[in-house]
Amino acid sequence: MRPVLARASVAVIAIGSLAACGGGPGTAKTAGGGDKKPSAHASVPAPLRRLAVPARYDTSRGWQLSGKQLGSYVVLPKSGALATMTSERSSGGYAYRLTVRDAVTGRVRWTGKPFKGLSEGEAPHVFVATAAGKEYLVTWSQGKKGEDALSKAKYAYAVDIYAADGSGEAVAPAHHVELPATAFEKAVTDGGEGLLVPVADQRRVAVDPATGRTTTYDTASIEPPACPACDDHLGNDIAAVTERGPVVANKGAGAFGIPGSWDGDRIAPAGVLSETGQVWPGTGGHLIARWTQKDFDHDVWAVLDSRTGQVQASVRCAKPPAPTADAPGSALSPNGRYLVSGHLAFDLRSKKGYCFEETDDSKPLSFDAATDDGTAYGTSLTKDSLTGTTAPVQLSLATGTPKALPGGSEVPVADFDGVGVFAHDEGDAPYLVVYRHKG
Template identity: 35%
Template structure:
């Protein structure tokens, strides 16, 4: 009996010691890294979409944020969902399988509690990150005095580990992630760059923008536009440049006025820029040039001539790349990188421009005719069309066809709002070649 009691007491002591050890280990390790849930999302309803997509094998998530982000190499898309009255949670999904991955902890944004935080993705040195951000003031009752901040949560797209970065900021910010860093600007000459890997913040004052020596007008109307692999992309009144790198006045495309370049957007290692034609050109009053520039050298890879719009648009067209980067689109513009071809889809007199929304690696693009912009086309406006980039021939589709808002991992992503006014994000895979 004495031997049995001793064994039991020894076992209890070992159990207590083991439990205490595990508790100490967790305390040192900090919060656990989010784990994949393995949950599979529900099957999607069968919407009217282009014939290339298989609506019988789709997935559907509802009550999602207006924005989502894609990490192509990590096989993840990220979106936000509500986690209470004033908190939100980032969730991930493998679009190829329809299975959920890791999910982040609930977080409260600095902005109004009923508004989703903003969401974007960024990549540096082969590592992908998801970033949620908001702008506002800290609680005046907190440990620090109330001040305006840009608050960013930077998630490792593969593991879900997260770091919080807070940057004091006075004016309403413009936040983007076109290059290897997260760029915060005031829409003018003041900016800061956040390293997604370390969380380090480097503020760049207006006097450190590396203005080109032969462009005094570049010091006027200065705007920091994007972060590139080679440095900040900046533009002034009569040119644009990469700080410490090239200047547009020396890399202007053929037939363009060298002092007229305006950068529109950056994606896939390229800068899309608009140029005025030389004053000696016969069509200088009616047409302009759009060129795709290599972000590393500033060299114009390809260019196309387009009609000047009767009414100047509020926003310049944004570049969208196919998943593999072979094709790029931007509004009525399309580019084939390997063939060095460029297209402007409009009638000869500039009417009925075709606004493109999505392009896949096989060169199939989708868009709509007679719409104000991509948002109008995705909302069902105009006449939907399919474009084969190998021959640049648009083909009309049925008026009920819904356009994909993005392509990733051979899956088309579609926005839809149901009868109960609930927003959905739906994924339909491409049909196999045998179908």
């Protein structure tokens, strides 16, 4: 499944996929870059582009960014802000700078101090992490450092963490963390209540974004609860970080849970093969889990409370011909009631779930944003799931019924704080356009 905030367009800054996304949920979208330092007091152009958008948005009110002001971007829904990371030429290559803008007005709240990544050939990555209900901007890069006349360079991660509610100009990160890395790049990801850094094949480091403190987990000596088949410790990993400790998983055995708290076998829905369980961090204190049903033709997807493992909503899906192992990204409506994750959509209050996986009769739908009134926006693939082009769709989470939007329409990649955020491309010219809700 595609991470919700991992979509890329034309880029001067080459950020790996929100996926990048690594990624996981909240990674950066790449939409262009520039060499000129953005002014913290520069005016933000009004939305000159009147896109064809759903009826709830007022195309006469809002703002837009393009060119040197844009770069890669992430949204901060709890903070009511958007952040961009742009590049500027400096001695020996490029330097990068974060700029955080108010989502409603587009005005700059703060700018970060210029910084460089560890690799001159690749831009740093940026994503949003949340801990204890507070948002943080995280940048990271990987490369070699420490070389001198006597010592060889060693691979390392450099992770910078910024509080989203900063102010001023040239803001330094609240925490700077450097950790060893393997020669083969693996992504730093948002693990839920902490960052996850894969420093070695059997070692993970969790970083608390609030304090910068690190906790090292040796996956060879920690295993999921209720997993007799995990005695050899092969395949054990840290899937997520929660307030109650790490979620430990073993993909081969299908086991996962928080040792001493809960386990996936106990909470697995009826009719599934417990040994097929998989789990990923979601947004807003949730986990996303998947099992294969005993008929082998269907999957069951569920949203879990990360603290207790309790199933908050689930849905039965047709099993796709070629399921991906990528971590599914997710997005919450601002009120926390509705959650979308690729082809899945859930109403957590009514405990309903909807699946729009590709079948023999239906095209696959993928959703990026959900509103407080229970409308989800996304796209349909018009051909097959590998080579098709997309068409805009919206979904009523009250009925579970999707509908196609008029051709040429654009749908928001995020909706919060009374605005919709649209990623628009005109040839090689990317734009970020923000429209307010009507009324």
